[in-house]
Amino acid sequence: MKIIAGNWKMNGTCASLESVVHDLSSVETNNRIILCVPYTMLGVKSDKIAIGAQDVSAHTHGAYTGEVSASMVADMGAKYTIIGHSECRQYHGDTNDTVRAKAEQALANGLIPIICVGETMDEKQAGKTMEIIESGVRESIPSDVNSDIIVAYEPRWAIGAGLTPTSDEIAAAHTLIANTLTDMGLSGTPVLYGASVKGSNAAEIMSIPNVDGVLVGGASLKSDDFIPIITSVK
Ligand code: PGA
Secondary structure, eight states, X not given: OOEEEEEOOSOXXXXXXXXXXXXXXXXXXSSEEEEEXXXXXXXXXXXXXXXXXXXXXXXXXXXXXTOOOHHHHHHTTOOEEEESOHHHHHHSOOOHHHHHHHHHHHHHTTOEEEXXXXXXXXXXXXXXXXXXXXXXXXXXXXXXXXXXXXXXXXXXXXXXXXXXXXXXXXXXXXXXXXXXXXXXXXXXXXXXXXXXXOTTTHHHHXXXXXXXXXXXXXXXXXXXXXXXXXXXXX
């Protein structure tokens, strides 16, 4: 069983989500399917597909115009939320500390956070990939986790770029993350790979040791692109 999570980013409508949810509901799979969608679509219901958000506020409530709290996301029936996505780190200034505060809010409200870590191209070229990944895991995850979390390794330079690291690079990153999680008392935490996953590379990526599933951006928006990823693995 793998976890196949889609990240719709700022795309779609309630109607397009309902259509994809309808198409996915007839797919035979043992994999866990999650669609992380804009807040406005969290009300769309599905028996087979879990719905998640893409971010939550680091605050519980109050004068934070434009923000949405984890309790509001849970109130809509969502079960998951992405936290610390590369685009939130890049455009909204999220740091490991912010990500940890948001993950605490998610956990306190019964959501499963999908906590993203990964290196930029500058960090990769400076030979800092492993250091950034390990500090990302250690600093972005709250200290007292006693319910489910998911970690996603997303090499930031590869997202939306049609680029993917080599299998050896993915294996090294995922082994480091698994070992770090074990050291933190969180062994067994699923670790997803994300960045330019598509039907043609999904099975190979998910055959790499310590890759427990994928986080899919662009290729999760249309059933014709997403279903081959879901059915590429048992
Ligand atoms: P991509 O995005 O699959 O379009 O590269 C991945 C992500 O941002 O989660």
